[in-house]
Amino acid sequence: MKNGQNLLRIQESRDAGFVERVERESGQRVSQCYQCGNCSASCAYTHVYDFPANQIMRLIQLGQKDVILRSRSIWLCAQCQACTTRCPCNIDVARVMETLRVLAVEAGAVTQKDIQLFYDEFLKSVAAFGRVFETGLLASYNMKSGKPMTDADLAPQVLRKGKLALLPHRIRGRKEVAAIVRRFMDGAPERG
């Protein structure tokens, strides 16, 4: 950030192979984007993004790998598919955003660590029990994120409705499920 402007010296940070990498991993032809802006016009999350969806597409074309993989936008995309539905070039924009997350994890460039933590705890719960244990997931997220009171205001009404499960449901095939998760993720527990 200089003089209030977010200037990118694109000639200095260009990764020439990045477009092809993203296109190969996502199966989408990002190079065909001509900046109509339909994706950003459809996006309900632009107000929390650092770069709107159409700019992410342009930055891919410009090979700005580091800028993109460290951007907030790729982690705040909710995969609602509005952009994908409306792209006139038939680019599955949501899938491209998803691919960028995978590449960010691979590159160790995750900037929204609490969101990644939530996903990690979710998958650990799946690996341990075979199904997600909502109560345990929230408890471990709260503890590890340093935000122990997250959703504490909801607890009384959930309890009153008899919806607060205190024990997980362990499926018989949880070892098989844990093995699937382990093929893609380090640190998953051996068994529940």
Next chain:
Amino acid sequence: MKAKPMKRTIAYYPGCSLEGLAEEYDRSTRAVCRALGLELVEIPDWNCCGSTPAHSYNPLLSAALAGRNLALAEEAGLDTVMTPCPGCLKALKGALHKQGEDPNGFQDALGRPFEGKVRAVSVLQLLAERIGPEALRKAVRRPFRDAPVAPYYGCLLTRPAAFAQFDDPENPVSMDRILEAIGCAVPDFPFKTECCGATYGVTRNPIVTRLTGRILDMAVRAGAAAVAVACPLCQQNLDLRQAQVEKAAGRRFRLPVVYITQLVGLALGLTPEEVGLDKLFVSPESLIMNLDAESETADSLSNAG
């Protein structure tokens, strides 16, 4: 009880939400299918589909986790898997898509045999296509007396269109037709497929209060007395988190958010307990007052065909 033709037997995949915060969606789905003669067989020992977290790691992880459930259904000799949850549905359809796109990668990730001769549908699709609004209308015993109910589909029921292959991705109408068939008045609702904020309720709560607030506001402006939903996550954001939304917006909504299966069940003559109405956070009492007295003229569905 009359023997049902085999083709009506459907593999049932509830998904994790329906064991927890969305237990009334599970209860009402089972009750409605039973009342309409659709036989559900729960997939034995089903596992989590992996949801968004699995996708964010690797689409193959998502495909393998969802694929195990499809494989178990196939093993049980069933060719249709129904799930009420649109998130699970996207994962199941994604698995079938991935199998076609990358059969070897998929097989390695899954680690058990799967031919892929299974299709995945939502409970809404089942009601809209296997039963249909006309047959449903004939089976109704207690129609809603023109209660205005906004149909909220959320993001994933009909999208991405290439996967979903059901209804319209921009202006879906299947739930509208079902609501009309059970006697509801369906207002024009421009936010049918707007996003509610998805899983950010926990990690980025202001996103959900803002986006869900807009949906509730539009429902009120459209004159709705309730919102009909078909997604456990949408329901959680609109109902459980309605108090959080009200606090952020500085206004009261008190708008009941009811599963489409609960509304259909009530119209079919099931009791509020049988569809788990007491499990909703915002009281749906005002809506129930709109139910007509039991009508004895309704045909049972088995007679209707």
